[in-house]
Amino acid sequence: MDLHKIFPELHSPELLASIQEKATKKSFKAGDIIIDFGSYIKFTPLLLKGVIKIVREDKDGHELFMYYLNPGDTCAVSLTCCLSEQKSEIRAIAEDDVELLAIPANLMDSWMFSHLDWKNFIMNTYRKRFDELLKTIDEIAFNKMDVRLKNYLKKKALVTGKNSITSTHQEIANDLSSSREVISRLLKQLEKKGGIKLGRNTIDVSELK
DNA sequence: ACATTAATTGTGT
DNA sequence: ACACAATTAATGT
Numbered sequence: 001m002d003l004h005k006i007f008p009e010l011h012s013p014e015l016l017a018s019i020q021e022k023a024t025k026k027s028f029k030a031g032d033i034i035i036d037f038g039s040y041i042k043f044t045p046l047l048l049k050g051v052i053k054i055v056r057e058d059k060d061g062h063e064l065f066m067y068y069l070n071p072g073d074t075c076a077v078s079l080t081c082c083l084s085e086q087k088s089e090i091r092a093i094a095e096d097d098v099e100l101l102a103i104p105a106n107l108m109d110s111w112m113f114s115h116l117d118w119k120n121f122i123m124n125t126y127r128k129r130f131d132e133l134l135k136t137i138d139e140i141a142f143n144k145m146d147v148r149l150k151n152y153l154k155k156k157a158l159v160t161g162k163n164s165i166t167s168t169h170q171e172i173a174n175d176l177s178s179s180r181e182v183i184s185r186l187l188k189q190l191e192k193k194g195g196i197k198l199g200r201n202t203i204d205v206s207e208l209k
Numbered sequence: 210a211c212a213t214t215a216a217t218t219g220t221g222t
Numbered sequence: 223a224c225a226c227a228a229t230t231a232a233t234g235t
Contacts, residue, residue, distance in 0.1 A: 168217060179223070184218060200217060200230055 003101075006048060006072050009124065015115040019046075023101040028094040035078065035092040040085065043102035044078050047071050050098035051159055055091045058177070065152070065175035066090065067132045068159045076129035079108065079122060096160070146186050148176055150194070153205050163206035 003016055010016060023046070028034055035041060037057055045052070052069040054077065069075060069092075077090050085105075111118040139148055152175065156165050173183045187203070190196050195207035 170217080180218085181220085181223080185220090188219080198218090 007046065007121070008072075009121040010117055012115055012117050015111065015118055018107070018111070018115075019101065019103070022107055023103050026100055026102050028098040028100075030094055030096050030098075032094045032098075033091060034094055034098070034100075035075075035088050035090065037089070037091050038087050041078050041088055042105050044105065044108055045069075045075055045092075045100040045102060047073050048099040048101060051095040052098060052100075053093045053095045053175075055093065055175070056089065057091065062177050063091070063174050064177045066136065067129065068095070068155070070159060074121075074125050076125050079126070145176070145178060145182060146189070149183065149186050150190065150208070152176060153196070153203065153208060157205045157208070163204065165203045165205055166201055167203075168201060 003019060004011060010019070025048075026045075028050075034045070034052065047069050049071055052075070054066045054069060054075065055063045056066050057063055075092065078088070078092075080086070108122075112122065113119075139151060143151075149172070152172065153165060156167075157163060169183045169187065170180045173180045176183070187196070187198060190208075191198050195209060197204035197207075
């Protein structure tokens, strides 16, 4: 297994050996829920393959999209949960078929002290996620829904590496905490002027600027 | 191939 | 936001 290829920041031989020994490989199919609200997290995922969507739930039970995890990422939120044994504030859904390494929570902690590269890795993913979050906060605070939608489409296309998106208007509305009708109407505007093509369950985004 | 049904999308209020 | 119409895809016969 070439862990080092996917996680360039992890290089010390002892750490890599520990990971090999202690981590368990798990796989999920597209749509599976990997971590759910309120569940205690007893491991942290190192994502090997596929895309994971991280979603927050507001008080009325509405979902709000936060960010994607790509191969080479780990879930920053789950790090905090692990360390303090808190319930999960988030839901993690497999966007594609996913393979990940599950690191037991207690090891996360001790590796912080014993392996410098591990510590740096954790710190860096924190920093990256924090930047991401700032961006989405800005977007929600300052952008109208049509801009958010356009960004959402772009990001989703980028992350999945495809130029067509397979999801329903309803699902998009859930991610953006809007209503399906609003999304449908905005999408149709975009189809006229913005260079996307709509079909049932698919949105072709290859022409999107 | 055709009819039936379910799911997704469109529109008016 | 809601109700309903229209369209498209999936399924059974």
